[in-house]
Amino acid sequence: xxALTEKSTGWRGIIQALDRFWFTPTDxxxxxxxxxxxxxxxxxxxxCYSWDLLGYVGPDGWIDRxxxxxxxxxxxxxxYGLAWDDLPQKISNGNYFWSPYFEVEDPVCIxxxxxxxxxxxxxxxxxxxxxxxGFVSWVGLMAYVQKATVTLYGVDTMMxxxxxxxxxxxxxxxxxxxxxxxxxxxxxxxxxxPPVEPSVSANFALRLIQFHFAFIYFASGTSxxxxxxxxxxxxxNYVLLNAAFAPMHWPPYYNLLSLLAKERWIWELLTSxxxxxxxxxxxxxxxxxxxxxxxxxxxxxxxCLHLGIGLIMGxxxxxxxxxxxxxxxxxxxxxxxxxxxIVGRAGWSKTSPQPA
Amino acid sequence: MANPxxxxxxGPSSTVGPILARGERSLFLLLGSGLLLLVLVAALRPPGxxxxxxxxxxxxxxxxxxxxxxxxxxxTPGWEFPxxxxxxxxxxxxxxxxxxxxxxxxxxxxxxxxxxxWGSARLFLGAVAILAFGSMVLILxxxxxxxxxxxxxxxxxxxxxxxxxxxxxxxxAIGPYLSKHLWTYVYRPYLQVIYLxxxxxxxxxxxxxPALLWFAVHYDDGTYQWIRIPNREIPAxxxxxxxxxxxxEHCFTPxxxxxxxxxxxxxxxxxxxxxxxxxxxxxxxxxxxxxxRYPLPRRQAQGEKSSYIPYLADVDFPVQYRAPNxxxxxxxxxxxxxxxxxxxxxxxxxxxxxxxxxVIQQMLTPYEIAQGKxxxxxxxxxxxxxxxxxxxxxxxxPTDPFLYWLVPILVVPANYPNHGLTTPNGAPLVLTxxxxxxxxxxxxxxxxxxxxxxxEN
Numbered sequence: 001x002x003a004l005t006e007k008s009t010g011w012r013g014i015i016q017a018l019d020r021f022w023f024t025p026t027d028x029x030x031x032x033x034x035x036x037x038x039x040x041x042x043x044x045x046x047x048c049y050s051w052d053l054l055g056y057v058g059p060d061g062w063i064d065r066x067x068x069x070x071x072x073x074x075x076x077x078x079x080y081g082l083a084w085d086d087l088p089q090k091i092s093n094g095n096y097f098w099s100p101y102f103e104v105e106d107p108v109c110i111x112x113x114x115x116x117x118x119x120x121x122x123x124x125x126x127x128x129x130x131x132x133x134g135f136v137s138w139v140g141l142m143a144y145v146q147k148a149t150v151t152l153y154g155v156d157t158m159m160x161x162x163x164x165x166x167x168x169x170x171x172x173x174x175x176x177x178x179x180x181x182x183x184x185x186x187x188x189x190x191x192x193x194p195p196v197e198p199s200v201s202a203n204f205a206l207r208l209i210q211f212h213f214a215f216i217y218f219a220s221g222t223s224x225x226x227x228x229x230x231x232x233x234x235x236x237n238y239v240l241l242n243a244a245f246a247p248m249h250w251p252p253y254y255n256l257l258s259l260l261a262k263e264r265w266i267w268e269l270l271t272s273x274x275x276x277x278x279x280x281x282x283x284x285x286x287x288x289x290x291x292x293x294x295x296x297x298x299x300x301x302x303x304c305l306h307l308g309i310g311l312i313m314g315x316x317x318x319x320x321x322x323x324x325x326x327x328x329x330x331x332x333x334x335x336x337x338x339x340x341x342i343v344g345r346a347g348w349s350k351t352s353p354q355p356a
Numbered sequence: 357m358a359n360p361x362x363x364x365x366x367g368p369s370s371t372v373g374p375i376l377a378r379g380e381r382s383l384f385l386l387l388g389s390g391l392l393l394l395v396l397v398a399a400l401r402p403p404g405x406x407x408x409x410x411x412x413x414x415x416x417x418x419x420x421x422x423x424x425x426x427x428x429x430x431x432t433p434g435w436e437f438p439x440x441x442x443x444x445x446x447x448x449x450x451x452x453x454x455x456x457x458x459x460x461x462x463x464x465x466x467x468x469x470x471x472x473x474w475g476s477a478r479l480f481l482g483a484v485a486i487l488a489f490g491s492m493v494l495i496l497x498x499x500x501x502x503x504x505x506x507x508x509x510x511x512x513x514x515x516x517x518x519x520x521x522x523x524x525x526x527x528x529a530i531g532p533y534l535s536k537h538l539w540t541y542v543y544r545p546y547l548q549v550i551y552l553x554x555x556x557x558x559x560x561x562x563x564x565x566p567a568l569l570w571f572a573v574h575y576d577d578g579t580y581q582w583i584r585i586p587n588r589e590i591p592a593x594x595x596x597x598x599x600x601x602x603x604x605e606h607c608f609t610p611x612x613x614x615x616x617x618x619x620x621x622x623x624x625x626x627x628x629x630x631x632x633x634x635x636x637x638x639x640x641x642x643x644x645x646x647x648x649r650y651p652l653p654r655r656q657a658q659g660e661k662s663s664y665i666p667y668l669a670d671v672d673f674p675v676q677y678r679a680p681n682x683x684x685x686x687x688x689x690x691x692x693x694x695x696x697x698x699x700x701x702x703x704x705x706x707x708x709x710x711x712x713x714x715v716i717q718q719m720l721t722p723y724e725i726a727q728g729k730x731x732x733x734x735x736x737x738x739x740x741x742x743x744x745x746x747x748x749x750x751x752x753x754p755t756d757p758f759l760y761w762l763v764p765i766l767v768v769p770a771n772y773p774n775h776g777l778t779t780p781n782g783a784p785l786v787l788t789x790x791x792x793x794x795x796x797x798x799x800x801x802x803x804x805x806x807x808x809x810x811x812e813n
Contacts, residue, residue: 018507019503022503022506022507022510023503044595045595048593048595048596048599051592051593051595051596052596055694055698056599060693060694060697061694062603062690062691062694063687063690064690064693064694064749067686067687067690070686071683072475073475075683077540077544079536079537079540079541080530080533080536080537080540082537091540095548096479096544096545096548096549097476097479097548098475098476098477098479098480098483098549099476100412100476102475102476103412103473103474103475103476103477104412106409109409109412131427131431132423132424132427135423139480141551142550142551145551146551148599149606150602150603150606150607150687150691151599151600151602151603151606152599152602152606153598153599153601153602154554154558155598156551157551157552157554160550160551160552161552164550164552204506208510211510211514212514212517215514215517215518215556216556219517219521219555219556219557220556220557220558220559220560223521223524223555223556223557223560223561224559224560224561226526226527226560226561227527227560227561227562228561228562229562229563230560230561230562235559235562235563237719237721237722238559238562238563238564238565238719239559239563241719241720241721241722241725241731242563242565242566242719243566243717243719243720243731243732244566244568244586244601244717245566245601248731249588249731254725254731257722257725258725258726258728261722261723261725261726262726264722267722314594314597314598315598316594317594317595317598
């Protein structure tokens with residue numbers, strides 16, 4: 001036992017650290033919370049496709065059937081030269097896109113499929129038949145992102161990340177209808193509620209979400225270092241004053257910006273501080289977040305960043321998905337205490353299933 | 357009511373045991389019926405054999421039954437070697453079925469398997485087959501080796517994220533050789549199937565101004581109506597607005613190469629580089645466009661009813677002329693077709709064609725906002741003409757003088773077009789970098805162009 005707990009160095013130490021990091025059994029509570037938050041957001045996002053469903057995925061949509069099949073099957077794929085004197089060459093045709101909406105043309109069938117996916121997504125968020133509804137939700141997500149390619153943005157990638165990794169762990173083990181049904185079945189048989197064991201797969205799924213989140217920050221931060229506006233301190237102007245995203249049409253917002261801009265030094269001070277804060281957060285996150293002394297500061301910083309993006313740029317669903325991913329950094333015991341507190345205040349404690 | 361003593365008495369069945377336990381029976385039932393349905397789908401391949409959507413429903417049901425069977429088997433307790441072998445066997449069944457159906461379907465002359473036009477189902481089953489084979493091996497491996505394989509997969513997986521991120525070309529350079537080729541040969545299929553192809557370059561290297569799509573839909577009674585995508589004035593849920601806001605970005609990828617000059621195409625055959633795409637010809641057409649009269653919008657018509665869209669003297673050509681690549685041209689045509697198809701109906705008038713513009717909305721500077729300037733000031737918009745399209749999404753005139761050119765909204769001298777500046781060929785010319793001193797006037801080239809040229813008698 002002592003040999004296991006003492007810190008080793010060299011290759012042995014690296015292997016032990018990898019083993020601890022990826023394969024230590026963990027309470028599935030954070031995973032379940034991610035499922036609920038992300039699941040509801042994913043359901044809402046897909047519900048919004050109903051606004052113009054046939055425009056998004058129909059045969060006469062923004063990308064019509066003929067063009068979507070061309071992009072999937074026939075578009076030329078080129079590669080750069082392999083040798084010094086090699087020229088770019090065509091190597092294949094088409095993309096690896098798959099979606100029932102490539103094949104289905106009938107509007108009624110499209111609506112039926114859409115309703116099926118929406119049902120699965122809602123049930124997944126509620127935690128009913130989680131392994132099955134989770135997989136169908138992921139297939140549903142793919143059905144839209146692989147077909148409606150001209151209307152995608154960052155939130156679709158975040159949904160893909162979260163839904164993919166949620167398949168790998170027991171996200172329905174707690175705070176779910178599955179759990180409620182299991183407890184009820186045990187009670188009917190006069191048995192105690194089945195325990196919720198910490199699991200390796202819960203830890204594996206959570207680590208994947210954590211690492212992916214940290215990698216996104218790293219990629220975003222380092223690529224910003226190539227941009228002149230991030231060095232000249234003007235990048236935030238393109239965010240705050242962007243009339244297509246920011247609520248420039250809303251008088252209080254416009255007046256606030258106008259007031260701040262009247263004194264140049266105030267404007268420059270605020271935007272520079274925000275730029276430095278963003279860069280520091282994105283660049284440091286992947287290195288420091290694993291140290292508990294820094295975790296809270298970085299998670300709080302990321303929360304502020306996404307709150308700003310949600311409020312100013314109107315990307316609320318994107319921010320909600322990032323918040324869902326941030327849950328993975330909250331220790332299960334704190335999360336459980338927080339939920340128990342909320343449940344207790346709301347007076348649901350008798351019916352709420354408690355994880356072991 | 358069974359007699360407990362009889363029920364518990366040892367008999368032939370309890371000594372030998374049932375051929376299949378209850379759980380196993382249901383497992384075989386699920387897998388067997390799922391397989392049967394998929395065989396039926398494959399057998400109904402010849403066209404006309406199955407009525408509407410029957411095969412599709414059978415396919416979903418068959419996959420669903422097999423999926424439920426596999427998940428239930430994997431959820432059964434026990435992780436000793438004999439139990440792992442059983443679980444691996446069930447997973448290998450899925451792998452085999454998926455492979456057979458997907459691979460057979462690839463043969464156009466095959467009489468069994470998925471129909472050749474079911475590309476998505478074949479790709480899905482191909483991915484399922486690979487996943488199932490991998491899972492089968494993983495289940496059979498001893499714990500330590502399984503952990504090593506999983507960590508190696510994690511490295512491979514995030515190697516894909518890194519490749520995706522690093523293969524993007526940095527400003528004024530080409531991305532790394534290794535990333536480019538890893539992306540092309542290794543990661544593209546893997547990451548496209550699971551849609552994790554994002555490079556995560558959010559607001560970088562630099563955030564830019566937003567792009568919008570504006571359409572002038574023309575009716576057969578000679579009138580036209582603007583449709584703007586996205587449009588804050590039309591109430592819509594935020595998500596729909598954000599999705600439409602993404603469309604102008606995705607539909608336009610600039611042609612990586614500026615049109616070749618006559619000297620550069622010397623020696624090429626005409627089918628290798630069409631005459632009308634030679635830069636001198638494009639430029640000549642643009643200059644000719646500035647000699648065509650367009651109607652002035654009512655708000656600007658002060659005595660005169662028409663004017664010319666000026667030729668810009670001091671804006672670099674790569675800023676004035678932005679042609680999309682070939683795929684973008686197809687996407688633009690598809691979007692135009694949809695706009696025309698869904699254009700508001702008018703009594704007695706039918707939409708006939710649409711003029712499409714990609715509009716860059718330049719942002720206010722902090723100084724301008726301090727002065728109280730409006731963010732929707734017309735001169736802040738830079739519209740680029742993407743073409744005129746008919747109901748079939750066909751480009752009406754590929755040699756339109758303004759095709760892919762900036763159609764300016766700008767302030768010109770009050771006596772424009774008689775302000776004394778013209779090209780050598782007589783087209784009115786303006787300078788944009790210095791605001792003309794008063795008296796001056798706003799000239800909305802976009803509104804003029806959208807209305808269409810005045811037909812000469």
